[in-house]
Amino acid sequence: MSNGTSQPILSVQQLSIDVGMGASSRRVVDHLSFDLFAGQTLCIAGESGSGKSLSSLAIMGLLPKAVRVAEGAISFEGRDLVGAPERELQRLRGKQIGMIFQEPMTSLNPLMTVGQQLQETLRRHEPLGRQALRQRAREMLESVRMPQVEKRLQQYPHELSGGMRQRVMIAMAMLCRPKVLIADEPTTALDVTIQAQILELMRELQQVYGTSLLMITHDMGVVAEMADQVVVMNHGRTEEQAPVRQLFTQPQADYTRKLLAAVPVLGTAGQPGDVSQQPVVLQVRDLSVRFPVRMGWFEEDKQVHAVEGLNFELRQGETLGLVGESGCGKSTTGKALMNMLAYQGSVQLFGKELNGLHGAELQAVRRDIQMVFQDPYAALNPRKNILELVGEPLLIHDQLPRAQRQERVAELLRQVDMPADAMYRYPHQFSGGQRQRICIARALALNPKVIIADESVSALDVSVQAQVLELLEHLRKQHRLSYLFISHDMAVVERICHRVAVMYGGQIVEIGRRDHVLHNPQHPYTKRLLSAVPMPDVDQKRDFKALLQEFEQPSPIKGKGFEAPLQKFHDVGGGHWVAVG
Amino acid sequence: MLAFISRRIGYSLLILLGVTFITYLLLFMLPADPARQIAGRSATPEVVAGIRMQLGLDLPFYQQYANYLGNLVQGDLGRSYIQRSPVTELIGARLRPSLELMAAGIGFELLIGISLGVIAALRRDSWADKALMALSFIGVSAPQFIAAMLFLYFFAVQLDWFPMGGYGGFEHLLLPALTLGILGSGWYSRMVRSSMIEVLHQDFIRTARAKGLSRVRVVLRHVLPNAIVPVIPMIGIDIGIFMGGLVVVESVFGWPGIGQLTWQAIQQVDIPVIVGVTTVSAVAIVLGNLVADLVIPWVDPRIDIKKH
Numbered sequence: 001m002s003n004g005t006s007q008p009i010l011s012v013q014q015l016s017i018d019v020g021m022g023a024s025s026r027r028v029v030d031h032l033s034f035d036l037f038a039g040q041t042l043c044i045a046g047e048s049g050s051g052k053s054l055s056s057l058a059i060m061g062l063l064p065k066a067v068r069v070a071e072g073a074i075s076f077e078g079r080d081l082v083g084a085p086e087r088e089l090q091r092l093r094g095k096q097i098g099m100i101f102q103e104p105m106t107s108l109n110p111l112m113t114v115g116q117q118l119q120e121t122l123r124r125h126e127p128l129g130r131q132a133l134r135q136r137a138r139e140m141l142e143s144v145r146m147p148q149v150e151k152r153l154q155q156y157p158h159e160l161s162g163g164m165r166q167r168v169m170i171a172m173a174m175l176c177r178p179k180v181l182i183a184d185e186p187t188t189a190l191d192v193t194i195q196a197q198i199l200e201l202m203r204e205l206q207q208v209y210g211t212s213l214l215m216i217t218h219d220m221g222v223v224a225e226m227a228d229q230v231v232v233m234n235h236g237r238t239e240e241q242a243p244v245r246q247l248f249t250q251p252q253a254d255y256t257r258k259l260l261a262a263v264p265v266l267g268t269a270g271q272p273g274d275v276s277q278q279p280v281v282l283q284v285r286d287l288s289v290r291f292p293v294r295m296g297w298f299e300e301d302k303q304v305h306a307v308e309g310l311n312f313e314l315r316q317g318e319t320l321g322l323v324g325e326s327g328c329g330k331s332t333t334g335k336a337l338m339n340m341l342a343y344q345g346s347v348q349l350f351g352k353e354l355n356g357l358h359g360a361e362l363q364a365v366r367r368d369i370q371m372v373f374q375d376p377y378a379a380l381n382p383r384k385n386i387l388e389l390v391g392e393p394l395l396i397h398d399q400l401p402r403a404q405r406q407e408r409v410a411e412l413l414r415q416v417d418m419p420a421d422a423m424y425r426y427p428h429q430f431s432g433g434q435r436q437r438i439c440i441a442r443a444l445a446l447n448p449k450v451i452i453a454d455e456s457v458s459a460l461d462v463s464v465q466a467q468v469l470e471l472l473e474h475l476r477k478q479h480r481l482s483y484l485f486i487s488h489d490m491a492v493v494e495r496i497c498h499r500v501a502v503m504y505g506g507q508i509v510e511i512g513r514r515d516h517v518l519h520n521p522q523h524p525y526t527k528r529l530l531s532a533v534p535m536p537d538v539d540q541k542r543d544f545k546a547l548l549q550e551f552e553q554p555s556p557i558k559g560k561g562f563e564a565p566l567q568k569f570h571d572v573g574g575g576h577w578v579a580v581g
Numbered sequence: 582m583l584a585f586i587s588r589r590i591g592y593s594l595l596i597l598l599g600v601t602f603i604t605y606l607l608l609f610m611l612p613a614d615p616a617r618q619i620a621g622r623s624a625t626p627e628v629v630a631g632i633r634m635q636l637g638l639d640l641p642f643y644q645q646y647a648n649y650l651g652n653l654v655q656g657d658l659g660r661s662y663i664q665r666s667p668v669t670e671l672i673g674a675r676l677r678p679s680l681e682l683m684a685a686g687i688g689f690e691l692l693i694g695i696s697l698g699v700i701a702a703l704r705r706d707s708w709a710d711k712a713l714m715a716l717s718f719i720g721v722s723a724p725q726f727i728a729a730m731l732f733l734y735f736f737a738v739q740l741d742w743f744p745m746g747g748y749g750g751f752e753h754l755l756l757p758a759l760t761l762g763i764l765g766s767g768w769y770s771r772m773v774r775s776s777m778i779e780v781l782h783q784d785f786i787r788t789a790r791a792k793g794l795s796r797v798r799v800v801l802r803h804v805l806p807n808a809i810v811p812v813i814p815m816i817g818i819d820i821g822i823f824m825g826g827l828v829v830v831e832s833v834f835g836w837p838g839i840g841q842l843t844w845q846a847i848q849q850v851d852i853p854v855i856v857g858v859t860t861v862s863a864v865a866i867v868l869g870n871l872v873a874d875l876v877i878p879w880v881d882p883r884i885d886i887k888k889h
Contacts (some may be wrong), residue, residue, distance in 0.1 A: 062787060062790055093792065094793035095791035099791040106783060107743065107784045108785055108788065110785070110881070110883055111807060111881060112803075121793070122794065124794055158882070169788070
């Protein structure tokens with residue numbers, strides 16, 4: 001492995017990056033150094049704000065205007081890139097160094113076809129004829145395993161799924177066979193199975209073309225899966241730099257140890273506590289949600305069958321995990337339970353039917369069932385202070401006078417481990433984790449019985465995520481709360497849930513105790529999903545090759561009057577049910 | 582596509598019906614009496630009453646309006662009270678000069694507005710940006726008749742670069758069209774600037790730069806087309822505002838177009854001409870919007886008019 005004698009292809013020495021000018025400037029990357037050798041993969045791991053993305057942009061010379069390289073050197077094949085003229089950098093970008101970004105949904109120009117965007121890169125760097133251009137674009141799409149290449153070349157980005165767009169991005173970055181590929185969180189926005197496909201694809205391309213890979217990620221699972229060498233960054237400083245095995249087996253820095261301890265690892269949780277004797281709080285029977293799709297004048301209207309015949313119950317003090325990939329209907333289920341959209345079937349809270357409730361009755365029910373959303377940055381009104389935000393439910397439901405409201409808000413803030421004087425500040429003055437605590441405090445304000453947590457920890461860094469999970473667990477015990485925990489992250493679900501329901505195509509395909517479902521999956525979809533989760537363990541490198549085949553979800557758009565066949569379940573034992581047929 | 586256009590035409594007819602109704606009603610309620618205007622100061626009440634009956638002005642409002650609509654369906658906009666000739670003829674004779682001025686004016690508006698907007702966005706927060714935005718603010722808020730007279734005074738009288746007005750060749754067209762263009766470009770330059778700034782921060786611009794494209798290519802191929810999309814429906818809406826400018830500019834520059842006709846008709850309370858011109862402008866606005874809606878999907882493939 002060690003290439004100590006040969007020259008590194010990309011070398012970063014004592015790189016420091018400042019944001020802002022003059023007296024107000026702030027250092028965001030502090031003396032970062034690493035060497036990337038030919039054919040190797042180097043991962044820069046770190047939580048948000050660690051400066052890992054800015055470092056990668058600095059290599060490309062693409063730093064935003066207010067950000068600049070303060071000192072240090074970046075050399076590519078012996079050429080210094082810091083302060084190199086823009087023209088020289090342009091010739092390097094896309095040709096010698098390719099880059100892929102985090103958000104495949106917004107990283108492609110919506111007004112140009114895939115073919116145009118691919119050929120544009122080639123035309124810039126290589127003098128080729130039209131035929132040759134098209135041929136190269138086609139070949140590259142084939143090597144990223146794009147199905148129906150000819151059709152894709154003519155399509156616009158919005159006609160492709162996220163995974164497909166990321167394949168186009170990779171194809172575009174690899175078109176000119178660059179020596180270095182920089183991937184900035186390339187799989188963070190994708191579902192696990194798609195993530196596994198993309199990671200496998202990058203490994204494959206790296207082998208075929210001998211590309212060196214510089215990967216930026218926050219996910220230690222991805223690091224273990226991909227890296228040869230790892231740099232751990234925290235608040236701009238390099239905490240540790242080590243070969244991947246050493247990093248995971250003998251982490252040196254305290255920060256690395258803390259980070260690794262915070263990462264939830266699938267398969268490490270034991271038996272959950274027994275709650276099967278507790279009274280049922282929420283009973284869901286044949287829940288279906290359908291959205292109408294308006295077609296043209298002469299076509300029959302259609303429906304999106306978002307959720308189809310869901311049955312489950314939630315007991316007091318129980319946490320039920322609802323897992324599945326995007327578009328499986330898990331968030332829609334949460335909204336239906338909150339009565340935020342129309343549904344068919346029955347939802348009973350303590351035996352009281354919720355379907356069809358209006359006005360005052362619905363408001364009374366909302367006291368008992370509350371929601372915590374995914375994005376703590378978007379879930380709080382920026383114009384209101386914390387007292388108003390957390391106290392709002394108290395005002396709406398109980399018309400509590402201000403003094404009492406203040407008292408209650410202070411108590412709530414204490415419960416989520418926040419100081420009481422936080423109530424006079426505004427959301428932008430808090431970090432993501434603190435904001436999510438505020439959201440939880442708001443949900444707790446009326447002493448609800450059930451909390452629906454829709455991807456409530458997905459947007460948080462692992463260390464913060466661990467704290468919030470602990471808080472949720474503590475509150476559950478203290479207030480005998482029941483959670484419906486909607487998530488795409490198996491490891492998080494395993495850590496917090498008693499039972500797990502796996503959703504696919506709007507239906508539950510497997511439900512049961514967490515250890516049964518996650519350690520002994522019966523349904524092929526559950527197996528596929530679990531096999532795609534990258535493990536933060538170097539001895540468990542996974543082979544994602546089997547996942548590379550596209551697994552088409554059945555289209556949820558059906559004609560009017562379509563009734564899905566009734567889902568039959570097979571009892572595996574111990575309350576573990578699997579869909580059959 | 583066909584369904585979309587026919588539905589839009591249906592809506593347009595409703596809009597036109599509303600426009601004629603409101604215009605007719607407003608003019609009916611006006612204290613000015615066209616019959617007295619026609620008869621002159623010294624006419625006896627009998628003469629005035631005679632003229633009123635002759636023109637059908639003694640009929641109740643709904644009857645007058647129904648007559649008007651009946652004629653309108655047959656393509657007859659009525660007869661001018663003053664000039665005694667059919668309104669369609671009056672408008673028809675002036676349509677061509679007005680369309681020429683409109684085309685040139687909107688062309689200048691877009692040319693000036695988009696280029697200034699692009700420059701301001703690319704040089705954001707520089708003195709050039711601030712100066713351009715201050716200029717656009719003046720353009721947006723300057724009263725058109727004063728600006729038009731000032732332009733006429735400076736460029737035609739003092740500098741003698743352009744003819745004093747009137748209709749004729751390209752040199753006659755240039756100054757009024759530039760006046761309309763400069764005054765109207767403020768909206769566009771502000772819109773293009775903010776839209777460009779938004780697009781410049783998009784992820785796909787970073788992608789384009791990471792591909793190694795030159796700055797010019799990134800701006801022209803990736804930023805500009807995306808920034809233009811929200812401007813297109815503006816053009817449709819702008820035609821209405823533009824018509825107002827046309828009335829003023831044509832009168833100041835002596836351009837024999839619909840605007841000038843309107844100006845004269847308003848002064849003489851020539852109701853059939855006013856309603857006729859209003860209807861024609863409404864048609865222009867509706868058509869402009871329809872064309873804008875049809876052009877957008879051609880620029881932005883994400884917009885599918887079949888779904889609207």
